[in-house]
Amino acid sequence: MRVQTLSDHAADQIRQAQDSREAAYRQQREAWRAEVERREAAIAGRKAAIGSAMRARRIFAALGHALSWLASSLSRRPSEPEMPPAGEDEGRFAGGREGEERVQADLSTWLDDRWMLFKGYRNRGGETDLLLLGPTAIVAIEVKTLNGVVHVQGTEWSRDKYDRYGNLVQEGVPVRDAKGRAPSQQVNAVADELQGFLLRRGQPVAVRRAVVLAHENSRLGVIERPGVDFLGVLQSEGFREQFQNLLRPLPGAAPLNVGALGQLVCQDHAFHEQRLAQRRAG
Structure with a gap:
């Protein structure tokens, strides 16, 4: 039996669904990266503030920055998203x-x-x-x-x-x-x-x-x-x-x-x- 494919609608639908799923996953990863970068920037900024306050001999300010830095460092790191399963x-x-x-x-x-x-x-x-x-x-x-x-x-x-x-x-x-x-x-x-x-x-x-x-x-x-x-x-x-x-x-x-x-x-x-x-x- 000879076979000729005129169109493959099922493959097109699968590909469209996969593309949509992958696009959603990329958006989730971009949002996750942005959140990670914000967290790391906040930690680095508070650490720099500690050093600045210590150099200026502002002990209480340094202590406040240290507590903020500790809270940020101990905060839960954003979970990396996973590719969603096929719908x-x-x-x-x-x-x-x-x-x-x-x-x-x-x-x-x-x-x-x-x-x-x-x-x-x-x-x-x-x-x-x-x-x-x-x-x-x-x-x-x-x-x-x-x-x-x-x-x-x-x-x-x-x-x-x-x-x-x-x-x-x-x-x-x-x-x-x-x-x-x-x-x-x-x-x-x-x-x-x-x-x-x-x-x-x-x-x-x-x-x-x-x-x-x-x-x-x-x-x-x-x-x-x-x-x-x-x-x-x-x-x-x-x-x-x-x-x-x-x-x-x-x-x-x-x-x-x-x-x-x-x-x-x-x-x-x-x-x-x-x-x-x-x-x-x-």
């Missing part, structure tokens, strides 16, 4: 990227070079994690690295989270992106736009839709009307066979032109990436 968002971004890499690694073990995997394809509908293109199918794949049991009722997706001992710690946590969309809505928005784009370019191809749960502790709970062609757990025993069924050609369908479709995918992605960059610049 929840950064950990979620990193986990999402690891999940995508797990799916890629699994697919690469049984799909040959007739298949192409595009990472981070974007169009007007948004961005999908993976886009798989081969002689029998084109599949938009949304990868979710969710620890727990996932339940689906139409566009209402939620998960129950358990700790390492099997105790339920969170129940019915909504699974939605920043726009409030369920995973099925995310992948369908991209797939619908891509399917329409290909049709306008003379390629009437049905884009299939898949959501893959890639966390090692992901499980499926109550699933009703998931709204996608495939919903599966990467770690489950029957995942590969089930996903292979998704890639079967439609009856009477001719093999897809992978080269031509791949070029169109890249062109469409580049167009929307440029538009996004222009909007951000404006």
